[in-house]
Amino acid sequence: xxxxxxxxxxxxxxxxxxxxxxxxxxxxxxxxxxxxxxxxxxxxxxxxxxxxxxxxxxxxxxxxxxxxxxxxxxxxxxxxxxxxxxxxxxxxxxxxxxxxxxxxxxxxxxxxxxxxxxxxxxxxxxxxxxxxxxxxxxxxxxxxxxxxxxxxxxxxxxxxxxxxxxxxxxxxxxxxxxxxxxxxxxxxxxxxxxxxxxxxxxxxxxxxxxxxxxxxxxxxxxxxxxxxxxxxxxxxxxxxxxxxxxxxxxxxxxxxxx
Amino acid sequence: xxxxxxxxxxxxxxxxxxxxxxxxxxxxxxxxxxxxxxxxxxxxxxxxxxxxxxxxxxxxxxxxxxxxxxxxxxxxxxxxxxxxxxxxxxxxxxxxxxxxxxxxxxxxxxxxxxxxxxxxxxxxxxxxxxxxxxxxxxxxxxxxxxxxxxxxxxxxxxxxxxxxxxxxxxxxxxxxxxxxxxxxxxxxxxxxxxxxxxxxxxxxxxxxxxxxxxxxxxxxxxxxxxxxxxxxx
Numbered sequence: 213x214x215x216x217x218x219x220x221x222x223x224x225x226x227x228x229x230x231x232x233x234x235x236x237x238x239x240x241x242x243x244x245x246x247x248x249x250x251x252x253x254x255x256x257x258x259x260x261x262x263x264x265x266x267x268x269x270x271x272x273x274x275x276x277x278x279x280x281x282x283x284x285x286x287x288x289x290x291x292x293x294x295x296x297x298x299x300x301x302x303x304x305x306x307x308x309x310x311x312x313x314x315x316x317x318x319x320x321x322x323x324x325x326x327x328x329x330x331x332x333x334x335x336x337x338x339x340x341x342x343x344x345x346x347x348x349x350x351x352x353x354x355x356x357x358x359x360x361x362x363x364x365x366x367x368x369x370x371x372x373x374x375x376x377x378x379x380x381x382x383x384x385x386x387x388x389x390x391x392x393x394x395x396x397x398x399x400x401x402x403x404x405x406x407x408x409x410x411x412x413x414x415x416x417x418x419x420x421x422x423x424x425x426x427x428x429x430x431x432x433x434x435x436x437x438x439x440x441x442x443x444x445x446x447x448x449x450x451x452x453x454x455x456x457x458x459x460x461x462x463x464x465x466x467x468x469x470x
Numbered sequence: 471x472x473x474x475x476x477x478x479x480x481x482x483x484x485x486x487x488x489x490x491x492x493x494x495x496x497x498x499x500x501x502x503x504x505x506x507x508x509x510x511x512x513x514x515x516x517x518x519x520x521x522x523x524x525x526x527x528x529x530x531x532x533x534x535x536x537x538x539x540x541x542x543x544x545x546x547x548x549x550x551x552x553x554x555x556x557x558x559x560x561x562x563x564x565x566x567x568x569x570x571x572x573x574x575x576x577x578x579x580x581x582x583x584x585x586x587x588x589x590x591x592x593x594x595x596x597x598x599x600x601x602x603x604x605x606x607x608x609x610x611x612x613x614x615x616x617x618x619x620x621x622x623x624x625x626x627x628x629x630x631x632x633x634x635x636x637x638x639x640x641x642x643x644x645x646x647x648x649x650x651x652x653x654x655x656x657x658x659x660x661x662x663x664x665x666x667x668x669x670x671x672x673x674x675x676x677x678x679x680x681x682x683x684x685x686x687x688x689x690x691x692x693x694x695x696x697x698x699x700x701x702x703x
Binding site: 422 | 567646
C-alpha cells in the first residue's frame, strides 16, 4: 500500500496515471459484478398525456363519465401495457410515431403495435376535440376541404358515411394523403393507424363501442353527428394542416416556361 | 309469434302490390329472417348480465343485424337477377357482417339460461367427458376461453367449437361478426361468448375479464351437450 502511494507522488507521468485508472476501473467492475449489469436498466418508457380540457368540458356531447373511463382506464391501460411490453423488448429509442411505423412491420404487426398505436390514437383523439367545437373551419383549411371534397357538406356527409360503413371497432380519419397530395376520409379497423401507411392524420374519431356506448348506446349516427357539429377542434386541425404542409406540397408546382 | 305472422303478411302484400314494379325480386319473394324470441325475460340473467344490456342487445343490436341482413338479401336478389356480378360481390361484406351477427346472436341466446332454470351447471355426459379429454378439466377450458376472450383485440367472439370430422373440441376466436365456419368448414359452435363491448360495457365497463368470469354462471351447458350429441350421433 505504502509503495503505491509513493509511486503516485514521485511519478505523476501518464503511465502511472493510466495504471491508477485501470486499477480503479477494475475494482468498480468487481464491485458491480460485471459490466453488463449497468446496461440492463435502460428501457423505453412512454407516459400518459392529459386531454387539453377538463374531463367534463365536453358535456353534453361526451359525458364526464365516458371521458373519465375512456382516458383514465382504457388509454391508461394501453400506456401501461405498452411499457410492460417494452421492458423486455428490443425496440428502444423511438419516438411514439416511429415506434408505430416500426412495429407495424409492413402489415405483419409486432406485439407492441396494438398498444403503441392505441396510445397514439387516443392522444390524437383527445386533441382533435375541444369544448364548444364543431361548426365550420376557416381560411385555408376550409379552402382545402372545398377543393378536395367539393364542399364542406360533402366532406361532412362522407365522414358520417364512413363511420357507418365501418363494421366493428375502429377509427375514422381525415388524412392528408402524401402521394395524392389531397385530403381524404378513411376508416381503419381496430388499432390500425394511417401513420403506418405514411399518410398524415388530421382528425380522428374513435368508433370503438367504448367511446360512445355509455352516452349513445348503439346510436352511432348521433355520436358521429354530435362529434362533427359540436366537438371537432378546428384550431387543432389548422395547426396540424400547417405542420403537414411542411411535408406535403399542396400548391401547384410553378413550372417556368422557357 | 304474432310478430312473425305480421311480417309474412307484409311480405305477401308487398309482393302482390309490387307486381307493377320493374324488379322481379319482389314478385318472387325473398326469404327473410326474423328476430328469434328469448326463452327467458331480459332481467332473468341478473346479476351476471343486466336486464338493460339484454334488452338493448336483443331489441337493438340483434334486431339491426336482422333488418340489415334482410335488406342485403333483397339487394342480392336484385343484383343476381340483373346479373350484376360486381354488385353481388360488393354485398358480401354486408351479408357476412349482418348475417353473421344474426347467426351468432341466435346461438348466443340459446347458450344462456337463468340460474333458476339450470344456467351455470357444469356439463355432464358425453360433452363433459370430451371436455376432460381435450382440455384436461372443465376449469382448464374455462380458463382458456377467458384468456382468449380477454386477449381478443377489438370486437369478436370466443367459441367452444366441435370439429365434426376430427371429433375434437377446440377453443376458437372470430373477429367482428364472422361466424365460426370462417375458421374451419367442419367446425360446429357449441358455445359462443360475445366479447363485443356492447355485450358488457354498461355493466362491467372496461373490465372484460370480470364479464367473462361471471358469464359462466348463466351458461346453458345442456344446450351445448345436446348439440354435441346430435352432431356426433
